[in-house]
Amino acid sequence: MTIPPLAGGTAGPDALRPLLAVVLDALRAGAVARGGPLPPGGPAPLTRAVRETVTPVVPAEGHGAAEALRTLVEAFAYGAADPADPRCAAHLHTPPLALAVAADLAASALNPSLDSWDQAPAASALEAEVTRALAAEVYPAAPRPDALVTTGGTEANQLALLLARERHGTVQVVCGAHTHHSVRRSAWLLGLPAPVTVPARAGTTDPAALDDALTALHGRPVLVTATAGTTDTGHIDPLPGIAALCERHGAELHIDAAYGGPLLFSPRRRELLRGLDRAHSVTLDLHKLGWQPIAAGILAVPDHTLLAPLSHTADYLNPDDDTEAGLPDLLGRSLRTTRRPDILKIAVTLRALGRNGLADLVDRTCDAAQDLADLVEKTPALELHQRPVLSTVLLRPRGASDDTVAAVRRGLLHDGRAVLGRARADGRLWLKATLLNPHLTPDDLDTLIALVAEGSIPR
Numbered sequence: 061m062t063i064p065p066l067a068g069g070t071a072g073p074d075a076l077r078p079l080l081a082v083v084l085d086a087l088r089a090g091a092v093a094r095g096g097p098l099p100p101g102g103p104a105p106l107t108r109a110v111r112e113t114v115t116p117v118v119p120a121e122g123h124g125a126a127e128a129l130r131t132l133v134e135a136f137a138y139g140a141a142d143p144a145d146p147r148c149a150a151h152l153h154t155p156p157l158a159l160a161v162a163a164d165l166a167a168s169a170l171n172p173s174l175d176s177w178d179q180a181p182a183a184s185a186l187e188a189e190v191t192r193a194l195a196a197e198v199y200p201a202a203p204r205p206d207a208l209v210t211t212g213g214t215e216a217n218q219l220a221l222l223l224a225r226e227r228h229g230t231v232q233v234v235c236g237a238h239t240h241h242s243v244r245r246s247a248w249l250l251g252l253p254a255p256v257t258v259p260a261r262a263g264t265t266d267p268a269a270l271d272d273a274l275t276a277l278h279g280r281p282v283l284v285t286a287t288a289g290t291t292d293t294g295h296i297d298p299l300p301g302i303a304a305l306c307e308r309h310g311a312e313l314h315i316d317a318a319y320g321g322p323l324l325f326s327p328r329r330r331e332l333l334r335g336l337d338r339a340h341s342v343t344l345d346l347h348k349l350g351w352q353p354i355a356a357g358i359l360a361v362p363d364h365t366l367l368a369p370l371s372h373t374a375d376y377l378n379p380d381d382d383t384e385a386g387l388p389d390l391l392g393r394s395l396r397t398t399r400r401p402d403i404l405k406i407a408v409t410l411r412a413l414g415r416n417g418l419a420d421l422v423d424r425t426c427d428a429a430q431d432l433a434d435l436v437e438k439t440p441a442l443e444l445h446q447r448p449v450l451s452t453v454l455l456r457p458r459g460a461s462d463d464t465v466a467a468v469r470r471g472l473l474h475d476g477r478a479v480l481g482r483a484r485a486d487g488r489l490w491l492k493a494t495l496l497n498p499h500l501t502p503d504d505l506d507t508l509i510a511l512v513a514e515g516s517i518p519r
C-alpha cells in the first residue's frame with residue numbers, strides 16, 4: 061500500500077499540483093452543473109444526492125485521492141449556495157477573493173499552529189505585525205494598540221465581554237435591541253446578568269433611552285455594546301454620542317463593527333465610524349466586508365495590556381523559562397489551543413490590494429446597494445424600507461402580507477433562482493439583500509429586482 065504524499069516540504073508542491081488540478085476542475089464542473097446561486101429543489105433532493113454520493117462514508121478500500129476529490133468536491137460545489145453568484149445575497153456571507161483562498165492553501169499546507177512559537181515561528185511573527193497594524197487602523201492615536209484573531213464576530217464579542225468581566229469581577233451588559241445575538245449568548249456563557257436592552261429608534265440605539273438605563277445602573281460596572289453595522293439592516297449606532305454617554309456615566313464601551321468595520325479603509329465612508337476609537341474594544345469581521353474565506357475575525361483593543369487577563373501557562377507550550385529566554389508567549393492570544401494561521405490570507409490581502417484597493421471594494425459594494433435602492437424606488441410594485449447605510453437593502457412587494465414575503469423568499473430558494481435573506485423591521489417582514497459581491501453589475505441588480513417582482517406574482 062502506498063503512503064499518501066504530504067503537502068509540506070520540498071516535495072509537497074509537486075504532490076499538490078495534480079490534486080489541485082482535480083479540485084479546480086471539480087469546482088468548475090459543480091458550478092456549471094448548478095448554473096445559478098444554488099441548486100433547485102430545496103433540501104430533500106440535495107440531501108438524497110449527497111447521501112448517495114458519499115455512501116459508504118468509510119469504504120473498506122479507498123477510492124484514491126483523485127476519485128475522492130473529484131466526486132466529493134463536485135458534489136460540494138454543485139450543492140453550494142455560492143456567494144460569488146450575483147443572485148446569492150442573503151447573509152453576510154462573503155464571496156472570498158481568489159488571492160485570499162490561494163493564501164489559505166499555503167496556511168493549510170504548512171499547518172502552523174499558533175499556540176506555541178515552536179509550531180509557528182513566522183506565522184506568530186506575522187500575526188503580531190498584522191494584528192498591531194489592524195488595531196492601529198481602529199485606534200490611530202493609541203500608543204500600543206493590539207488585536208486578537210478570532211473565528212469571527214461571535215468569538216470577538218465573547219472575548220470583549222470576558223475581558224470586561226475580568227476587569228471588574230462582574231459586569232452588567234447594556235445593549236441595543238438590534239444587538240447581535242452573540243452578545244446575549246456571551247453574557248449567558250460567562251455567567252453575567254442578562255443584558256439590559258435599550259430600545260432602538262429608527263434602527264439604532266436611542267441615546268436618551270441609553271442615558272436612562274445608565275442612570276438606573278449608577279454605581280455598577282457596566283459594559284455598553286454598540287453596533288457599527290447591524291446584521292439585519294446595516295445601521296450604525298450614533299457612536300460619538302454613545303461614547304460620550306459612557307464616559308459621563310463611567311461605563312465601558314464595546315463596539316461590534318463586525319460588518320461595518322472595514323469602512324475604515326474608505327476615505328469616502330470612514331466618517332461613518334467616527335467614535336470607533338473611543339471604545340475599550342472593537343469587533344471586526346474580515347469574512348464579511350473583507351472578502352476572506354471563513355474564518356477571519358478580529359478583536360482590537362487600544363492597549364495590549366487590556367489583553368492581560370487572557371494570559372495562561374501550560375508547561376508544554378509556554379514554560380516560564382522559555383518565555384524568559386525570549387520565545388514569544390502565544391497562549392494568551394486566544395482561548396483556543398491549536399489555532400489556524402488565519403492571519404496569512406489577511407496579510408496577503410492587505411498587501412495585494414493596499415488601502416486603496418480595499419477602499420475600492422468597500423465603496424463598490426456600498427454603491428451597489430445605493431443603486432439597488434434606487435431601482436426599488438423606481439419599481440412601483442416594490443417598497444423600500446430605508447436608504448441603505450452599508451450594503452444591506454430591505455425591500456418587499458408593495459401591499460404584500462408578511463406570509464407572502466416569506467413565501468417569495470422560499471419560492472426563490474426552492475427554484476434555485478436567488479438566495480435572499482429576511483429581516484423584521486418596523487413590525488413588518490422584509491426581504492433582505494445583503495450585497496457583498498464587488499463584481500455586481502447594473503444588469504445583476506435589474507435581475508434581482510425582476511426576480512423579486514416575478515416571485516411575488518402568485519403562480
Ligand SMILES: *Cc1c(COP(=O)(O)O)cnc(C)c1O
Nearest residue numbers: 212213214240289291316318319
Ligand atoms: C456577523 C455578525 C456577528 C457574528 O460574527 P460571526 O463571524 O458570524 O461569528 C456579530 N455581530 C454582527 C454585527 C455581525 O454582523
